[in-house]
Amino acid sequence: SSGINAEYGLCLSDSPKVKNMGATLLYELIEQNPELQILASYSRHLMSGLSDFFVATKDPVFLPKLRSAAFKAFAALGESQEDIRKCIIEGENIITQLKFGLQDESTEVQVAALSCLHSLSRSVKQLRTNLLDAEVWQPLL
Numbered sequence: 008s009s010g011i012n013a014e015y016g017l018c019l020s021d022s023p024k025v026k027n028m029g030a031t032l033l034y035e036l037i038e039q040n041p042e043l044q045i046l047a048s049y050s051r052h053l054m055s056g057l058s059d060f061f062v063a064t065k066d067p068v069f070l071p072k073l074r075s076a077a078f079k080a081f082a083a084l085g086e087s088q089e090d091i092r093k094c095i096i097e098g099e100n101i102i103t104q105l106k107f108g109l110q111d112e113s114t115e116v117q118v119a120a121l122s123c124l125h126s127l128s129r130s131v132k133q134l135r136t137n138l139l140d141a142e143v144w145q146p147l148l
Contacts, residue, residue, distance in 0.1 A: 023069035026060060030076035034083045041087040048084055048091045054098065057081060061104050071113040078108055078119035082126040092127050101127070 033053075037043040047053060060077035081101060085092040095101055101123070108120025 023066055023073055027069065027072045027076050030057060030060065030073070030080045034076070034079040038083040038086065044084055044087060044091060048088070048094065054081075054084070054095060058100060058104075061107075071111070071116050074104075074108060074111070075113070075115045075119040078104075078116070078123040082119070082123040085123075085126045085129075092129070096127060 033047065037047050057077045057080050060073040081095055085095050105120050105124055105127075108116050109124070111117055111120070
């Protein structure tokens with residue numbers, strides 16, 4: 008729990024480099040651990056903070072890194088719990104960001120967005136409604 012709080016704090020930093028490191032560490036910490044995913048999801052501030060990564064900097068070097076880190080963190084958060092996937096999809100404008108991410112010129116961002124889409128699409132309900140309606144799959148064709 009203290010590790011998640013530390014990574015959360017790093018995600019809120021003003022420095023793009025520190026934000027990237029925080030989101031990457033968060034992803035690595037919770038990726039295969041449903042209990043930590045649940046614990047991390049309790050903070051709605053974490054999810055909105057990660058959403059800010061999509062526009063956090065104008066720096067062309069760090070923007071792709073931040074976008075990739077955010078997609079990976081969202082993928083890890085939504086990996087195993089339906090209610091967390093629902094919160095991510097309904098509350099964080101992730102669908103629009105996924106559409107942009109899947110078409111990004113950075114391969115790193117595309118792969119991370121695809122991983123996030125894979126994680127969120129594990130929910131049949133979300134797949135049938137939000138993801139299908141938004142035509143997130145279009146860039147994949």
